[in-house]
Amino acid sequence: MKHYLSAYYLIQFCGHSWIFTNMTVRLLFFGTDSFADTFYAIGLVMQACQLLSVLELLHILTALEKKSFLATFFQVTERLVILFLVITSQEEVQSKCIVCLLFFLWNLWDVIRYPYLLLSTIGIDYPALTWLYHTLWIPVQPLSLVTEVFTVNESLPYFEALGTYCYTMSLPFVVSIHFPYILKAYLVLLSAGVLYTCNHLYSKRKLYLKQQELKLKVK
Numbered sequence: 001m002k003h004y005l006s007a008y009y010l011i012q013f014c015g016h017s018w019i020f021t022n023m024t025v026r027l028l029f030f031g032t033d034s035f036a037d038t039f040y041a042i043g044l045v046m047q048a049c050q051l052l053s054v055l056e057l058l059h060i061l062t063a064l065e066k067k068s069f070l071a072t073f074f075q076v077t078e079r080l081v082i083l084f085l086v087i088t089s090q091e092e093v094q095s096k097c098i099v100c101l102l103f104f105l106w107n108l109w110d111v112i113r114y115p116y117l118l119l120s121t122i123g124i125d126y127p128a129l130t131w132l133y134h135t136l137w138i139p140v141q142p143l144s145l146v147t148e149v150f151t152v153n154e155s156l157p158y159f160e161a162l163g164t165y166c167y168t169m170s171l172p173f174v175v176s177i178h179f180p181y182i183l184k185a186y187l188v189l190l191s192a193g194v195l196y197t198c199n200h201l202y203s204k205r206k207l208y209l210k211q212q213e214l215k216l217k218v219k
Contacts, residue, residue, distance in 0.1 A: 001064055002121055002122065004064075005059070005064060005065070005121045006118055006121050006122055008052075008055065008059075009114050009115075009117050009118035009121060010114075010118055011052070012049060012052065012053070012110065012114045013110075013111065013114035013115050013118060015045055015048065015049040015052075016049060016107045016110040016111050016114060017111050018042075018045060019042045019045055019046055019049070019103065019107050020104070020107040020108065020110075020111050022041060022042050023038060023042060023100065023103060023104055023107070026038060026041065027100075032097065034100075035095060035096070035097045035099075035100050036095045037095070038095075038099070038100050038103070039087070039094035039095065039099060040094075042103065043088070043094070046083065046103065047083065047084070047088070049110075050076075050079050050080055050083055050084075051080075053076050053079070054076060054080075056072050056076060057069070057072060057073060057076060060072060068200050070196060070200075071196060071197045071200040071201075074193030074194070074196055074197050075193075075197055077193075078148065078190055078193055078194070079106065081186065081190075082102070082148050082151060082152070085165070086151060086152055086155045086183070087099055087151065087155070089164055089165070090155050090158045090159070090162075090164065092158050093151070093154055093155045093158060096151070096154055098147055098150045098151050098154055099151060101147050102144065102147040102148060102151055105140055105143055105144045105147060106144065108136070108140060109136060109137065109140045109141075109144070112129070112132050112133055112136050113133060115129060116129050116130065116132075116133040130208070134201075134204065134205045134208045134209075135205070137198070137201045141194060141197060141198050141201070142194075142198070144194070145190070145191065145194040148190060149187055149190070149191075152183055152186075152187060152190075155183070156180050156183065156184075159179055159180045159183065160180055164179060165177070165179035165182075166178050166179050166180075
């Protein structure tokens with residue numbers, strides 16, 4: 001199973017590296033004009049990578065990996081909701097600069113996270129990468145939350161105007177589902193999920209720093 005996990009992390013790293021490089025090059029060459037069609041340039045690969053990340057939940061459930069299920073669940077589901085329900089469903093939102101910033105932050109974290117996990121799987125410790133993994137989340141996770149909230153807020157007027165995912169069902173009584181209300185409520189769950197994830201990563205960082213202190217004392 002080590003070979004399978006290594007292959008999985010390698011595929012994810014290649015996918016997110018391609019997205020990150022593509023976005024960076026487009027921004028350098030076209031500036032803010034690249035925002036208009038960034039989603040069209042990298043959207044399919046982004047969707048594939050995020051759908052593939054569902055396997056990480058199965059890895060934990062089948063004991064292939066020993067990771068926090070809740071932290072992984074929150075990260076996977078928040079991205080799926082934002083990417084598929086919010087961004088993909090509203091074409092007008094896809095060209096917003098906040099979406100480009102969100103994708104940049106997601107992939108900035110993943111181009112560090114996946115190679116770290118890959119090397120950990122095969123028993124290799126690269127100190128600089130390990131330090132980045134335990135440090136980069138400190139600015140990236142809160143910034144990702146802010147951009148996710150802004151992305152949802154940007155999408156709300158379009159959901160209101162177009163009535164996307166809004167339904168009325170005739171049961172014994174009439175039930176109306178107004179998706180913008182669901183999105184607003186979801187922001188609370190989103191914030192709680194990111195807070196839980198940050199707390200989990202902070203615990204891992206404390207353990208990492210303690211291990212580093214012990215190594216220095218031994219030396």
